[in-house]
Amino acid sequence: MTLKPVPKDSPKGESSPMYTISGLADEFGITPRTIRYYEEVGLLTSHRSTPTSHRLYDSRDRGRLKLILRGKRFGYSLAELAEILHLYDVDPTQKKQIKRTLEMGIKHLEEINEKIEELEELREEMIEFALSFLEIISEEKGDESDEMKAFIAGARAVVESMHGK
């Protein structure tokens, strides 16, 4: 499991660590095609020495990619992610779009808060259900093997440890 801060250097000497497209792809469990696609739709940028050379990525690009993939796991579409990521690109000294940027940022933050709350609700519901499920099993006492009883006890312990955060 070795990472790939790849070729000794990109311009000359050694600047910052650079990643190849398949290096990043492997690291995040995606394909190069996906990364190129994100560039195609304007979500990500790459750096090349010449217009036809291979793509290289620095740690900032890598962070951005990580953010994209994280967002995807929360159900954001690439279009929505573009909107969010754009917030990180606005120049704070260019006061023209500051107000809109702040409004958008706060809006997204509030959305995230809502999602967290909803997820916590969902978790509680699942926990309640699991506990009542375990309850019924236990009442139906009797013909389980010892290992099954141990398994059930373990399950209950795990679920209860999650209860109430």
Next chain:
Amino acid sequence: MTLKPVPKDSPKGESSPMYTISGLADEFGITPRTIRYYEEVGLLTSHRSTPTSHRLYDSRDRGRLKLILRGKRFGYSLAELAEILHLYDVDPTQKKQIKRTLEMGIKHLEEINEKIEELEELREEMIEFALSFLEIISEEKGDESDEMKAFIAGARAVVESMHGK
């Protein structure tokens, strides 16, 4: 904004509240097509008096639909949701699949916990960024209007109130 516990009754007398397909669709901001599709792929069931009559839904179906839509907002695919929802259908007295059911349930619960943690991380990152953004704006002191200054102060207050949960 009136709900639609629709026709007086479905079989005879009055049992539990029943919902029409467009009633539910309106309530949740989706289309009847979506609800039929969920039934088509086995995520949802409907109840009809005759095989050709209109679909009706009880409160249990409604809860299930709510769960589906909630799951979708968290990035679950319909296939994944089918797996999760299936857990709610297992009979606890049929000990055949109990072990697997419990394992799956705990797995999904752990996934949810991970998602919550990741979301909290994301929120913190956005907050940090927003604060440094606001910091830079303030250093660039001077030529903002009074309302702009007030707006910025308000934004900072909002963001800080979210900080550290």
Next chain:
DNA sequence: CTATAAACTTACGTTAACGTAAGAATCAGT
């Protein structure tokens, strides 16, 4: 300098999750 290996471009294919339109059947109110 050559020979693999890795990456490039171009372009058509695929899948999930519905949208949409047409024509027939069912329901609710008069």
Next chain:
DNA sequence: ACTGATTCTTACGTTAACGTAAGTTTATAG
């Protein structure tokens, strides 16, 4: 029983987010 509103089935269309294949270039190791 009639009629306008709802719903039904059937079936083809659409979009996002990549997958995949072919043929070409660019990079790296010996």
